[in-house]
Amino acid sequence: MVPISLLSPRVYLIQTERGPACTSPRRDGICYLRKRVPMDLVAVYGKREILRSLSVKDRATALRLALRAVVALDDEFAEKRDLTPPSC
Secondary structure, eight states: HHHHHHHHEEEEEEEEEEEEEEEHHHTSSEEEEEEEOGGHHHHTTTTSSSEEOOOOOOOHHHHHHHHHHHHHHHHHHHHHHHHHHHHH
C-alpha cells in the first residue's frame, strides 16, 4: 500500500519509494499530477518539475491514475538515466 496523505482539502501527497508526487485539481476541475524531476535529469528534461493531466475530475479515480503515472514516470526516469552518458 502506498501512503497517501491529505495536504489540503484538494491536494493529496503520494509517497513512493522513489520520492513524493502530488495530485491537485485546477480551476477547470481536472486533476493534475506534479512530480519533481531528479537533479541528475534536470538537464535532460530542461525543467525541475513535470506536470501531467490525469484527465479526470473524480478524486478516487485521479489517485488511482496518479499511482500508475508515478510508476510510469519513475520508469521513464530510469530509462533516461540508462541513455544519458555519465558526466565527468
